Amino acid sequence: MITIDAVNAPPPDTDSPLLPPETATAYGALPCPASHTDAELDALLSLLTASGPPPRTRTRIRTVVVGHSRDAASRSAAAAFVEAWRSAGLPVLAVVHWPEHAASWLRAAERFTAEEPDAWVVAAAPLGWAQMSRRLRRSTSWDPARTYGFAALADSRLPALTGPGTLHGMRGATAEGGTWTVDGRWVTRRPPSSP
Numbered sequence: 618m619i620t621i622d623a624v625n626a627p628p629p630d631t632d633s634p635l636l637p638p639e640t641a642t643a644y645g646a647l648p649c650p651a652s653h654t655d656a657e658l659d660a661l662l663s664l665l666t667a668s669g670p671p672p673r674t675r676t677r678i679r680t681v682v683v684g685h686s687r688d689a690a691s692r693s694a695a696a697a698f699v700e701a702w703r704s705a706g707l708p709v710l711a712v713v714h715w716p717e718h719a720a721s722w723l724r725a726a727e728r729f730t731a732e733e734p735d736a737w738v739v740a741a742a743p744l745g746w747a748q749m750s751r752r753l754r755r756s757t758s759w760d761p762a763r764t765y766g767f768a769a770l771a772d773s774r775l776p777a778l779t780g781p782g783t784l785h786g787m788r789g790a791t792a793e794g795g796t797w798t799v800d801g802r803w804v805t806r807r808p809p810s811s812p
Contacts, residue, residue: 656794762786
């Protein structure tokens with residue numbers, strides 16, 4: 618069964634990449650990331666290595682940049698991904714981390730996009746990623762359609778926080794080994810494939 622979630626809300630201030638405090642708290646406290654699961658990591662790796670070219674590219678995904686927030690679960694998920702990716706003989710161009718709260722996010726955004734990877738992989742707390750992705754979209758050539766995330770980012774409040782189109786095309790894995798995709802303001806979840 619496919620589930621689709623959306624949050625109807627006024628768009629956040631689009632003049633600045635920073636979320637105004639009233640917008641950042643409009644949906645209540647966003648959850649902290651949970652520890653990643655083996656099924657989640659496997660599904661994420663499968664998304665990145667599936668046969669056929671990824672959208673908007675002509676080659677298979679080989680190089681990645683990994684980004685994570687500084688909470689323990691996100692650090693652990695990022696490290697597990699890096700280990701698995703490198704174990705497959707594939708290069709990780711950079712690993713970038715950021716705090717949950719920052720003054721402008723520009724420095725982290727520039728580090729995250731300094732290399733030109735085939736894809737970006739994100740393990741992060743939702744609020745920090747909302748801030749970071751807004752800065753990325755407004756200040757860099759980052760493409761959400763080439764970005765893959767862990768389960769914590771499959772929260773339907775995230776596209777509402779970031780504003781129209783900011784995360785469109787981003788996808789990732791659920792804790793159960795399914796997948797999710799951001800389509801506009803919608804987050805669509807698909808269960809794991811049957812063996």
